[in-house]
Amino acid sequence: MVFRNWQKSELSFREISGEEQFYTVIGLGLFLCMSLAVLYGAYFGLTNFVLFSERDIYIKESGFLAPIIALIPIPALLALAAIQKLFGYSNIKTIKEIGRSGLLGILLFFSLYFVVTFYIESTLKTKGYSYCYWYTGPSFRAPDVWLKDESLCLQSGSLIRSDIDNFFEQHNQSGTAPTLTELQTFIVDAKQAREDYINGKRW
Template identity: 45%
Template sequence: MKIVEWKQADKKLSELLPKEIALCIGLPFLVAFICIAIANVFVSEIKIASSIGEAVYIKENSGRIPLIFLFFPFSFFLLASIQRLINFCPKLATEYFIKGAALMLPLFFLGIFIANFYVEHKLKQAGYNHCYWYTGASFRAPDVWLKNDSLCLQSGSLMQSDIANFFEPFNQQGTEPSLEELETFISETKQAREDYINGR
C-alpha cells in the first residue's frame, strides 16, 4: 500500500486561474499553522497534566488533548497542499486526509470524555478542588483547580487572568501563597483598576 505518491499533476500551477494559484500558495501555510497549533496545544496540556501534585494552581482544558488525533489527517492535508504547490498530483494524500478525518473524528470526540474524566479524577485524587470563581463563564474556558480550597475567593472572580499571573511564580517555586498575600493582591489590583478608570 502506497502512503505517498509523487505523480506529475495534469495542470501546472501556472496554468490555473489566479484565484486557484492564490489558494495553492496560501493553503500549505494555513494547514501548517493548524498542525503546529494542534501540536502546541497537545504539548501544553500534557505539561499541565504532568504538573498535577506539584503546582498549587492548575488551569487545564484536558478536552483539547485528543486534538492530537486530528494531527494525522491534517498532516496528509499538508502533504497534499505542498504536492499541488510543486506541480504534483495530490489525489492520494487527499484521499488519506478524508479517510483519516472520518476515522479520527469519532476518536477525537470519544477522547474528549476520556481525557476529561481521567484528568479530573487524577486532580481529585491529588487533593485539588475545582475553583468556580477563577474559571471563565465560557463553556470552552479552562477549568481552574487549587490545592488549597481556601484560596478560591469570590472577590477574585472578575480578575481571572491577574489571578493566574499571581499564582505563576508560586507554581514555579513549588510554594503556596498565604491567604493574606492573595487578599492583598486582589485588593491592590482592584484599587489599581479603579485608579486607572478614574484617571488617577
C-alpha cells in the same frame, strides 16, 4: 494508501493556470503552518494543562488542547495534496482520504478529550485538590482551576481572575502557600488598583 502508487497528473504544474499555481503554493504554506500549529497546540496543552507538579497549590487543567493531535491528518493531507499538485501528480486519492481521515480525527479528538479530562480530574481529586468555580473562566475553552486549599477559593476574586492567576503562579514558583489573610488583602488591593486605573483613564 495515499503515500504509495503516486500517479502522474494529466497536466503538469507548469501547464495549469497561473491562478491555480498561486493557490497551490499558498495552500501548501498554509497547510504546513496549520500542521505545525496543531502539533504545538498539543505540546502546549500537554505541558501546561495536563502535566503538573504535586507541589503546586494552584493548578490550571484542560483536556481541550492536548487531544488536537488527533486532527493533524487534516492539514497534513491537505499539504500532501498541494505537494502532489506542485510536482505534477494526481491528488484525487488524497482529497478523498481527507474526508475519511477528518471524520476519524474528529471522533478521536472528542474521545481523547473525555478520557484526558476524566484522567486529570480524578487524579487531582485523589491528590487532594479541589475545583474552584470562582477562578475558572466562563468560556468552554478556559482551563479549570484547582486549589490545594479549598478555603482559598473566594468569590471576591472572580472578577480579577488574571490577577489571581499571577498571584498564585508566583507562590507556585516560590513553593510557598499564601494564607487566607494574604489572599484577601491582595484581592482588596488589586480591585482598588483597577478602580484607580479606570478612574484615571476617564480623566
